[in-house]
Every structure is written in structure tokens, then in C-alpha cells.
Amino acid sequence: MVPEFGQFALILAFCLSLILATLPTIGAARGNLLWMNFARPLSAGIFVFLALCMVILGYAFVTDDFSVQFVAAHSNTLLPLQYKITAIWGGHEGSFLFWTFMLSFWMLMVSIFSRSMPIDFVARVLGVLGFLAAGYILFMIATSNPFDRVVPLAPQDGSDLNSALQDFAFIIHPPTLYMGYVGFSVVFAFAIAALLSGRLDAAWARWSRPWANIAWVWLTGGLALGSWWAYYELGWGGWWAWDPVENPPLITWLLGTALMHSLAVTEKRGVFKSWTVLLAILAFAGSLLGTFITRSGLLTSVHAFASDPTRGVFILGFIGLTVGGSLVLYALRAPLIRNESTFAAVSREVLLLVNNILLVVAAASVLLGTLFPMVYQAITDDLISIGPPYFNAIIVPLAVVLAVALGIGPVCRWKSTSLGYLCSQLTRVAIASLVLGVLVPLLVTLEFSLSVSIGMVLAFWLFLTIGRDVVNRVLSKPDRWQALRTLPASYLGMQLAHFGLAVMIVGVCLTANFSMEKSVLLAAGQSIDLGNYDFQFNGTRPITGPNYIGDEATIVVNHNGKFMRELHPEKRIYVASNSPSTEMAIDAGLFRDLFVTLGEGRNGGAAWSMTLYIKPFIRWVWMGAILMGIGGITAALDKRYRKLRARDQRLREAGESLSPKPQTV
Amino acid sequence: MKPHRRKRLAIILFIAAGLSVGIGLTLYALRQNLNMFFTPSQVAAGEFPPGREIRIGGMVKEGSVLHADDSLEVRFVATDYASDVPIHYQGILPDLFREGQGIVVEGQVDRAGVLQASRVLAKHDENYMSPEVKAALDAAHVERPGYGQVSEGVPDGT
Numbered sequence: 142m143v144p145e146f147g148q149f150a151l152i153l154a155f156c157l158s159l160i161l162a163t164l165p166t167i168g169a170a171r172g173n174l175l176w177m178n179f180a181r182p183l184s185a186g187i188f189v190f191l192a193l194c195m196v197i198l199g200y201a202f203v204t205d206d207f208s209v210q211f212v213a214a215h216s217n218t219l220l221p222l223q224y225k226i227t228a229i230w231g232g233h234e235g236s237f238l239f240w241t242f243m244l245s246f247w248m249l250m251v252s253i254f255s256r257s258m259p260i261d262f263v264a265r266v267l268g269v270l271g272f273l274a275a276g277y278i279l280f281m282i283a284t285s286n287p288f289d290r291v292v293p294l295a296p297q298d299g300s301d302l303n304s305a306l307q308d309f310a311f312i313i314h315p316p317t318l319y320m321g322y323v324g325f326s327v328v329f330a331f332a333i334a335a336l337l338s339g340r341l342d343a344a345w346a347r348w349s350r351p352w353a354n355i356a357w358v359w360l361t362g363g364l365a366l367g368s369w370w371a372y373y374e375l376g377w378g379g380w381w382a383w384d385p386v387e388n389p390p391l392i393t394w395l396l397g398t399a400l401m402h403s404l405a406v407t408e409k410r411g412v413f414k415s416w417t418v419l420l421a422i423l424a425f426a427g428s429l430l431g432t433f434i435t436r437s438g439l440l441t442s443v444h445a446f447a448s449d450p451t452r453g454v455f456i457l458g459f460i461g462l463t464v465g466g467s468l469v470l471y472a473l474r475a476p477l478i479r480n481e482s483t484f485a486a487v488s489r490e491v492l493l494l495v496n497n498i499l500l501v502v503a504a505a506s507v508l509l510g511t512l513f514p515m516v517y518q519a520i521t522d523d524l525i526s527i528g529p530p531y532f533n534a535i536i537v538p539l540a541v542v543l544a545v546a547l548g549i550g551p552v553c554r555w556k557s558t559s560l561g562y563l564c565s566q567l568t569r570v571a572i573a574s575l576v577l578g579v580l581v582p583l584l585v586t587l588e589f590s591l592s593v594s595i596g597m598v599l600a601f602w603l604f605l606t607i608g609r610d611v612v613n614r615v616l617s618k619p620d621r622w623q624a625l626r627t628l629p630a631s632y633l634g635m636q637l638a639h640f641g642l643a644v645m646i647v648g649v650c651l652t653a654n655f656s657m658e659k660s661v662l663l664a665a666g667q668s669i670d671l672g673n674y675d676f677q678f679n680g681t682r683p684i685t686g687p688n689y690i691g692d693e694a695t696i697v698v699n700h701n702g703k704f705m706r707e708l709h710p711e712k713r714i715y716v717a718s719n720s721p722s723t724e725m726a727i728d729a730g731l732f733r734d735l736f737v738t739l740g741e742g743r744n745g746g747a748a749w750s751m752t753l754y755i756k757p758f759i760r761w762v763w764m765g766a767i768l769m770g771i772g773g774i775t776a777a778l779d780k781r782y783r784k785l786r787a788r789d790q791r792l793r794e795a796g797e798s799l800s801p802k803p804q805t806v
Numbered sequence: 807m808k809p810h811r812r813k814r815l816a817i818i819l820f821i822a823a824g825l826s827v828g829i830g831l832t833l834y835a836l837r838q839n840l841n842m843f844f845t846p847s848q849v850a851a852g853e854f855p856p857g858r859e860i861r862i863g864g865m866v867k868e869g870s871v872l873h874a875d876d877s878l879e880v881r882f883v884a885t886d887y888a889s890d891v892p893i894h895y896q897g898i899l900p901d902l903f904r905e906g907q908g909i910v911v912e913g914q915v916d917r918a919g920v921l922q923a924s925r926v927l928a929k930h931d932e933n934y935m936s937p938e939v940k941a942a943l944d945a946a947h948v949e950r951p952g953y954g955q956v957s958e959g960v961p962d963g964t
Contacts, residue, residue, distance in 0.1 A: 486816065498821060502828035509832060524843035526861055531839035535831055660897050662878050721901040740898035743873065750878055750898050 144209050144288045147197035151238075151288070154190035154245070155278040157183050161271025165264035169338070177264035181252040184267050187274055188245040195242050198235060198287055199226055208295035211235055211287045217301035217717040219688035223312060228302045230315045233452075234287035239315070240432070241277040243323045244270065251327060251352075257786035258348055265334035266327075273326055276459050284452050301717035304689070310370035318363025318390060322428040324356025325397055329425035332418045333467055336474045341418065343481075346408035347785060349421070351777040353404055354634075357397045358773035364390055365766035372759070373725055380652070380762050383529045388511040389431030392504045396424040399500035402493050410490060410555060411481030416497070418471060418478075426464045427504070432456060434511070485557035492550035499543045506535040544599040544646065547639060548606035552613075570609050574601035586655075596650025603643035607636050634776025638769045645765025651758035658755075660740070664748040668697075672755045674735065675699040676708075681746060689713040689722075694739055694749060698728065710739045710751070733757045841912060849915060850889035862891060862921065863910045871905055884911060884921075891915075895923040902928040 161183040168176025198211070202225040207213040215232045216225055230236040248270045255263045281287070328349055335345040367387065368380045381387065400420040407417045433456045484490040510527045517525050552566050578598030583589055611628075618624035659671050668677035679695040691713035698705045708726035715722060728735040733755055740750030843861045844854050854860050862884060870883035878897055883890045893911055903909065903926065913923035 483810070483813075486813075494817075494820075495824075498824045502824065506828065506832045506835075510836070513836065524861075526841045526843065527836065528839050528841055531835045534835035534838070538831065539828075660878055662876065723901055738898075740878075744875075752898055 143197055144201055144206065144290065147194050147201075148286070148288045150190045150193040150197065151278060151282060151286075154187050154194070155275060155282065157186045157190065158271045158275035158278060161187065162268055162275050165271075166268035166337075169261040169264040169268070172261075174260065177260050180264040180267040180271075183271065184245070184248040184252040187271070188249040191238070191242040191245045194238055194287075195229065198229055198238065202226060202228055205299070207297070207299050208290050209287075210289045210291050213291055213296050213299045215302050216299040217688065218298055219717060220299075220302055220307075221687050224302055224307050227312045228306075230319075231302050231306050231311070234281070234285040234289075236315065236319075237277065237281055237285055238287050240319050240323065241274060241281065243316075243319045244274055244277065244326060247320075247323055247327050248274070251330075257790040262334055262338060262340075262348075265337050266330045269330035269333045270326060273330075273463070276463070280452075280455050280459065284455055298717070301688070301715060304713065304715040304718065304720050304722040305374060307688075307715075308370070308374050310366055310374060314363060314366040314370050317359055317366055321356055321358075321360025321363045321397075322390065322393065322431060324352065324359055325393060325421075325424045325428050328353045328356060328397075328400065328421050329467070332421035333470065336418060336467075336470050339474065339477065341414050341474075341478050343408050343411055344789070346404050346414075346417065347782065350401075350404050350408060351782050353397070353401050354773045354777035357394075357401055358770045358777070360390065360394050360397060361766055361770050361773065364394055365763050365770075368766075369763055373727055380759060383510075383532045385511050386431075386434060388507050389427060389434050392507050392511075393424055393427035393431060395500045395504035395507070396420060396427050399497045399504075400424050402496050402500075406490055406493050410484070412484065412490060413494075413497075414480065415471075415475040415478045418475070420497070420501075422464065422467050422471060423501075423504075425467075426460065429456070429460045429464065430508075433460060482556070484555070487553070487558050487560055487563070489550060489553040489555050489558070492546050492553055495546045496543065496550065499539050499546070503536055503539045506539075507532060510535070540646075541595065541599060544603060544642070547642070548602045551610045551635065551639070552606060566609065566613070567606065570605045571602065574598055574605050577601045590654060593650060593654045596646055596654075600643050600647045600650070603639060603646070607640055607643070611636060629779060629781065631776045631779040631781065634772040634774070634779070636772070637775060638772030641765040641768025641770075641772060643765070644761050644768055648758045648761025648763075648765060652756055652762065655757045656755065656759075658752060660750065660752045662743065662748055662750045669753070671753050673701050674705075674755065675702070676737070676753050678749065678751070681742070681749065684711065686713065688717060689715045691724075692739070692742065692746070694737075694751070696726070696737055696751075698735060708735070708737050710737045712739045712741070729760060731760060734759050846884055846886040846891045847889040849891045849921070854915065857914065859912060859914055859924070861910055861912050863908070864891070866903065866905050866907055866909055868905045884909065891921055892919065893921045893923050893926075895926055897926075899926055900928040904928075 161180060164176050165178075165180035165183070168174070168179070198209075200206075201209045201212050202216050203222065205212070205216065205218050207216075211232060211234045212228075215228045215235070220228070224231075228235070230239045248267060251266060251270070252263070255266070258266075331345065331349040331352065335341045367390070371382060371384075371387075372380050400417065403413050403417040403420055406413045433453065510531050513527055514525050517523065548570075549563065549567065553563065575598055578596075578601045579589075579594045581601075582593045582597050586593075614628060614632075615621050615624045657672050659669065661669050663669065663678040665678060665680035668675055670676075675698070677697040677699070679697055681692040681694045684691050684693045691711050693709050693711045696708045696710070698708060706728060708728060710726040711724035713722045713724060714720070723738050726737045736754035736756060738752045740752065742749050841859055841861045842855070843863065846862060846864045848854060849860075849862055864884035864886045867883040867885045867890060870881075872881045874880070880895050880899065882893055882895075884893055885891070893913075895911075895913075907928065910927045911921060911923045912925040912927075913921050915921050
């Protein structure tokens, strides 16, 4: 009976989103205050009913209700409780419900934190989001209902959650990624609302910025967690594999990063407006495309859900409707947009334009590489695949140019900067980073490598230009300590995120160039050297987990002849699905990771195949991502947004009341 | 030309230059990194570009897997039940590599007609078949005895 309540709640949420998609928007067009005021309570209602759906599906998992198809396919009585709950997003139907629930959560947040915006704007924003929610829920009801029953006979036990998903990262990676993905729908809704109202001004950009920042932070976190998970659970031995389903979040991230920078220009200088709106639409399209690729089954990937074509067709239609519709609206309204100022050929605007072009080109090339096999097959009927070398060949040169421009951008001034000023600021920094970037790796490794030098020069270039800019800001003030403490949060956030990129460049560059790996077959007692380490295999012992059995190996690691630690990689067989799974053993460190994966036992387990890796500086990749995330949060918390919000609110109250109160600004 | 026109022209040229560099790089990289897919029958008939990395899909023939005793060398046969391709691989096979299951292999065919594999990918889902394996079996007009989605052996729910 309980799952039917879920069904019922889902349908109610659908009805509410249909009303939300129409009533407040029409109200905004006609100036009907009552209709517009429906937007907030309707959003709250959708959130409540979708939350109820989540609770009910969770309840079905926890109580092992295998009469529900989705539960039977993704759970098992032996599954530990935390994975029973998170199995909600372990399959197509449930993860779509979760996705839509996230959207309703963002809607609730918008309806709460929008007090300072005019009600017609809020009504339009929530109306657009309501339309999206209606589309998603309709998709669920029509093609992938998580509450579908198994009739007539429910299975005795479920077929278990995929073993690779039974892992801590699975609890947090999908929610984080979805929050980011769905967050860009909010920025999209702001852009569409601005187009609808015809008010594409600095205020719109200012309202959007914190939301874009927060969505971007979630997406950054989701990507970093996914990369970390792929590294330690999937055993790809790397932090990024250019998998077709890894790519769409990256495309969205690249477009979202471009959008954040372009929003800054629009807010501060009143230019790039139509471009910013277009980016908001594109970033949203990127997030929808991610959904399409994951769920249509058109691409072969580790992530792809087993799926049927009607789902793909529905999502494609929905993309056509929303993205096509918004582009038509954009085409109608864009000619009316006027830029409010001009800028010279050397100015911060131009460098941010460079940033935008590079990021969009990068996004487009990743998209091309991801979709090309599909298009090629449709045209020629031949199957092809595009390997990681393609993506590396494109992204690496773009990233190099981007990093160079990034060093110059913050030092540059808005509107116009003289070349002489730039040279006076950056010549010494450039020379220092060239010298350090070449010499430091040379002295440490005693050999010259061009790619390492380029990477390190760029990293030093970023570290030093960031340092230079902060010092400039502080030294120009009489009270330096005071100046340091009162640097605006948005400025600190920006520099922190840029610093994170530099840290990431160090990690990517050194991991790519100095990683070592060896696959070997070792009998118990044998050992093998790799780098300065010696790995001795001391046999395996059988282990039993809650829902799996397996073998655990003991590997003694000696560093320069001295005992360092033991590593215990495992090979598991999950009982319910009879599927094997490999658990890596990792010795994580700031400067290098040691990483062992077990292959298979030979000769009755007397010898095992295994792969050993040394990954220098790989943690820096994720540390960089964490710094970027902290930077994004810092920037979103800037006092400026709250101050201006308070001002907006006072202005509006003053405007709305018949007898304006005296203003104290 | 008026100054603002000139500036707009400069911006447009700038964007066009950036785009063409991007497109040029992209096309170059695409050309270098296309892996064509072939079926075992095509490989057996010699219908593939020699000396290039190719991908084949098929089933691991029952009883064909031979491990070396003291190294990670392994030989097996990929089949579409019409033709066979012998495969040589040095390394650890994916968790889900089994006889009679669908796989995709990347590598080059040497003079002896053996595919020297650089990567072996195995299916990870009981209910879904890789388009590549399916294409190979369809092309050979064989009823598929098993299913398999291709991957490096690992799925994810996102």
C-alpha cells in the first residue's frame, strides 16, 4: 500500500508543477499580484510531495519491499543499511526521482532567498523551474516510475546493488553532482525570466551570481568526488578517463565556469549581456545532455544505465523543447539588449573574453569527441571510438593558454590598461616563473622534460601572479594589516579558486609525467621493485563481509630497504549477484600515492597477478578542486550581495508603499 | 571606419581566429585518434587497415583461454561464431572477463594474424549488450548466446 502513496504524491507534485509552470508566469505577464504570489507556496508544495516520494522509496528499500520493481532490482536483504538508503540513486528510476527532488529543493531555496527580488521576477523564475519539474515528473510517470510493482509475484529477494556502488563515495558523489547539475537550471531560469521580463540589467546579473557560484561549487565537488571514486574504487589507475558519461558534467562545468566569469563582467561593467544569457542557456543544455547521454543508452560507457529507446526519445524531445524554446526567445530578445559601456583592447574585459572563448572551445571539443562516434555511426554505419589522446591533445594546449591569460587577468584593470603598466607588473614575475619552473624539476629529478617544465612554469606563473596581485592590493594601503583583513570576500574567493587551479596543474602535470606502474604475477614470498619501493607479496587469506566473500592479500612495502607499511588489497565476490569486485589498497600521501590492485589467483591461489602503481602528487588534483570549491563559496558569501539585496529591498518597499518612508542608506 | 566599428571588427576577427585554431586542433586530434571497429569476420578476411589500432568485439571462445604459468601473458580467441581471431595480451584481464562472454579488444593485428591487444574490456551488466558486440554478432547472423555491456569492468549509478 505504501508505494501507492508514493505514486499518488508523485502525481500531486506533477499537478502542482503544472500550475506553477503556468499561473504565476501568466500572472507576471498580466501584472496579477495574486497569481504571482502563488509561486512560492506552490514551490514549497512540490518540494514536500517529492520529499514524501523520497521517504516512501527509502522506506521500501529499508523494509525490503521487493514487490517494488526498482527495489527488487537494486537491493537485497543482505545489503548494509546505508547502501539500502543510497540505492535510491543506484538505478535509473530512483536517481531520476532524486534528481527531480533536488530540483524542488533548489526551487524551495529560490523561494526562500529571493525576498529582495521583485515578485514578478520570482514568479517567472519559479515558473520556469516548475515547467522543468513538470517535464521531469511526466517523464518518470510515463517511462520510468520508481514505484512500479512486480506483478503478480514479488521475488523472494532482490538482485542486489551493483557491487562497485557499495562504497562510501557512492553515498556522496551522486547527490553532490546532481546538486551542481540541477543548480544550473536555477541560473537558466534566472536568464529566461530576465529575457521574459525584458530586464537584462546589472541587477539580474547580481541576483544570478551567488546562485551560479553555489551551483558551480557543487558541480566542482561532484566532479572531484567522481574522479576520486574512479581512482580508488574502479581501479582505472588514474583520476580521469574521458569516459562518455564523465564528459557531460565536465562540459557543463566548463560552460558554468565561463558563465561565472561572464556574469562578473555583466554585473560590473554592463557588457557581454547577451553572451552571458546564451552561456546560461548552454550550461543548462549541457546538464540536460548529461541526462540524455546517461539514460538513452546511446553511448557505451561504464555509467550507462541499461535502458530503452523511448526514454532517450522523451529526453531528446524535452531538450528540443526547452533549449530550442529558450534559444528562440533569446533570438527574439537579444537584439534589444544594449551594452552599457565600452572597453579597450587591453583590459580585464578582453582577458575575460579570452577566458570565455577558451572554455567554450574546450567544452565544444569535449562535446564533439563525446558525440562524434554516435553521429559517425548514424551517417556511415561504422562503429568507431575516440580515445583519451584526442581529448588530451585538445585540452592541454587550451589549458596552457588559459593559464597564461589567467595570470594577467586579475592584474589588469577594467575598461583599459596600459601595456607599460602590465609589463612593469609582470615582467619580473614572468622571468621568475620561467626560471623556477625549469630549474626546480631539473634539480629534483636531474633530467629535463619539456612537458614537466611547461606545467611547472605555468604553476609558478599562477602562484606568483596571484601573490603579486594580493601584495599590490595590500601595499598600496597605509594600514597593511587592515587592508589584508578587509579584502572583499569575492576577491579572496577568486584568488583562492585560481590558486586551486595552480595546485591542480601541479598535480596533473606531475602525475601524468612521473607515474609508474607494473603488472606482475607474484607467488607468496616473492617481491618486486618499483621506483624506490619494494613490494613483497606475503600470500592471501580468505575474508567474509556482510554480503560478500573474498581474498585479502598482504603486501609489505619497503622504502629504500626499510619497512614502511603493509597494504591489503582485496578481491571480493558479492554473493547475491555473484559478481566479482576489486578493492584497491592505497597508501595516500601528500607527495605520492602507492596503489595496489589484485588481479586473479593462479595455481589454486599460490600466485596472484597484481598491478602496482606509484602516483606522485595525485592528491594535488583533488586538493586543487577543494580549494576551488572553497573559493566559490567564499565569493558567494560576499557581503556586497547582502548589502545590495538590502538596498534593493528598501528601494522596493519604498516604491511599493503609497507614502514612501524616508530612506536611510 | 568608425572607431566602434573597428573595435567590433577586431573582436570578431579575434573570435574567428580563436575558433579556427580550436577547430583546426580538434579536427587534427580527431583524425589521429579514431579507433575503427571491426568484427572478427572482417578481421579474419583481412578487411582492416594494417598497422593501425583497431577495436574488435565478440565473444571469448569457450576453452580458448590459455594463461602462461609464470607471467601475465594470456592467449584467447575472440569469435562471432562465424570466424575466430586469436588474441595475445600481456596484463591483467578485467574482473568480468569470462569464457563465453562478450568483450571488446583494442590493439593491432600482427603479421601472423594475431591481435596484439593493448586493452581488453569486458561486460558489466547481465541485461545489456554492448552495441559493438551486438553488431559483430548481428553481422555474422548468429543468435546471441549471452549478453554483455562493455566497460573496463565497472559500472556506476550516476
